[in-house]
Amino acid sequence: MSTRCAPLEMRALLSVLRAALHRKPVEMDSFGTIDWPVLLELARQHRLLPLLDRFAVEAGIEVPEEIRPNLSREAAENAARNLYMTAELLRVMDALGKRGVQAACYKGPVVSLWAYGELGLRPFSDLDILVSRHQLPLAAATLREHGFRLDHPNSDSDRVLALRTEYHFPYCREQGNLVIELHSRLAPYYFLRGTEAEQLLARSVRVSFGFGSTQALCTEDLLLALSVHGAKHGWEWLSMVADIGLLLTKQPNIDWDELLRRSRAIGAGRMVVSSLGLAGALTAVALPNEVIESARSAEVASLIGAAISRWQQASSKPKVLLSPRLHFESLERARDQVRYAALAVLAPNWNDLEWLLLPRVIFPLYWLLRPVRLLVQRVPPIVRFLWDQRGQPLGPSPSDRATPRTVNSGSTPDSQ
Numbered sequence: 001m002s003t004r005c006a007p008l009e010m011r012a013l014l015s016v017l018r019a020a021l022h023r024k025p026v027e028m029d030s031f032g033t034i035d036w037p038v039l040l041e042l043a044r045q046h047r048l049l050p051l052l053d054r055f056a057v058e059a060g061i062e063v064p065e066e067i068r069p070n071l072s073r074e075a076a077e078n079a080a081r082n083l084y085m086t087a088e089l090l091r092v093m094d095a096l097g098k099r100g101v102q103a104a105c106y107k108g109p110v111v112s113l114w115a116y117g118e119l120g121l122r123p124f125s126d127l128d129i130l131v132s133r134h135q136l137p138l139a140a141a142t143l144r145e146h147g148f149r150l151d152h153p154n155s156d157s158d159r160v161l162a163l164r165t166e167y168h169f170p171y172c173r174e175q176g177n178l179v180i181e182l183h184s185r186l187a188p189y190y191f192l193r194g195t196e197a198e199q200l201l202a203r204s205v206r207v208s209f210g211f212g213s214t215q216a217l218c219t220e221d222l223l224l225a226l227s228v229h230g231a232k233h234g235w236e237w238l239s240m241v242a243d244i245g246l247l248l249t250k251q252p253n254i255d256w257d258e259l260l261r262r263s264r265a266i267g268a269g270r271m272v273v274s275s276l277g278l279a280g281a282l283t284a285v286a287l288p289n290e291v292i293e294s295a296r297s298a299e300v301a302s303l304i305g306a307a308i309s310r311w312q313q314a315s316s317k318p319k320v321l322l323s324p325r326l327h328f329e330s331l332e333r334a335r336d337q338v339r340y341a342a343l344a345v346l347a348p349n350w351n352d353l354e355w356l357l358l359p360r361v362i363f364p365l366y367w368l369l370r371p372v373r374l375l376v377q378r379v380p381p382i383v384r385f386l387w388d389q390r391g392q393p394l395g396p397s398p399s400d401r402a403t404p405r406t407v408n409s410g411s412t413p414d415s416q
Helices: 008-022 036-045 049-055 068-098 108-116 133-145 197-202 219-232 238-250 256-265 269-283 289-295 298-312 319-330 334-346 350-355 360-388
Strands: 103-106 127-131 168-173 178-183 205-208 213-216
Touching: 008 036, 008 049, 008 238, 008 269, 036 049, 049 068, 068 103, 068 108, 068 127, 068 133, 068 178, 068 213, 103 108, 103 197, 103 219, 108 127, 108 205, 108 219, 108 238, 127 133, 127 197, 133 168, 133 178, 219 238, 219 256, 219 269, 219 319, 238 269, 256 269, 256 289, 269 289, 269 298, 269 319, 289 298, 298 319, 319 334, 334 360, 350 360
Parallel strands: 103 213, 127 178
Antiparallel strands: 103 127, 168 178, 205 213
8 A cells, every 4th residue: 555645754754664564775765855843743643763873774764963962862861761661660550460350461561572672662650450340450559559540630549440341441650650551451341342351361472571571461462452453533643553564574473363363253354454455554564364354354444544544634523523433343243333333422431420429329321311411521522623613625735644643642442
């Protein structure tokens, strides 16, 4: 799939990604005069700045002398923070194990090690730990003992943990600005079934970081998790594709039949194939024939095209309009689409408790209050957008097509 229509700086960033994947100089591209402030900001937004620092030469990009010191310093700071966070992860995982909590880490340090080959090349802002639903209170108590608190306006209340339709809970520690997210499943309750922690934990493996080891998702489950995460966020950052492409290169012994079987069993086959197809389209990583054939379907091709277009052009549409469409198209089974359409509106989550914290005994009322909250909070931005679009031509303007999308690097527990 061609990326020639992408802006100059985006093409440069894609060349860096291909150079990182193949670990050798790639075919030289004609970049012309790069706007370095734009490229640096783009690399930060897509979480590829360390790769830009490491592989610019192999990508045929000449870094100006006045840029190189700050670029290298920022990459070194990221590496130092990653090492610190990985050490903290090992400490917390050890504490959870001593309390009898079965847990496994994923994303973050594991992807850095298994896909990028070292901890410093992949920025990550938090640590993700998977635990079973019934062990959430014990895991939360362990984190509190180590100085973490639930990052919620009602952080002292166990009622937040009792919300069974919420799938992850971020705990923060002011010292070191560290965030640990406890997950009971890989995806939001309304988005995808079958990603509960229990079976994933049963297949977890031991991963060594050189200065300690802990449990992590096996490679196939990690690929599934990364694909679901990418689909949930509409492949918002190029790093989501880099994670998968580099993981395929570094971990050649993937059980493809098992990966596709697991993903199709829970209705995530289209998400996995789309993520793999994106990696193949942008990095030329080798894929099995079955994946290549599946990626040629109209549904998967549409998702891949939407992701690439999202990086190439700005969009003024509110996220509340963009995400549901991408989520709906990522689901391959009609029953899952119907379930998504209903539960995205009805199933309460973290934000509903932030809006109004009810006594635990009347939690079922959230199923009635959530539509009210969505009407109050989500409808006004949509109305403003539609009002602003009066008389505007359909589709992106030429200037939109030449402008990379600005990505908000912040994270929230849920987009809805």
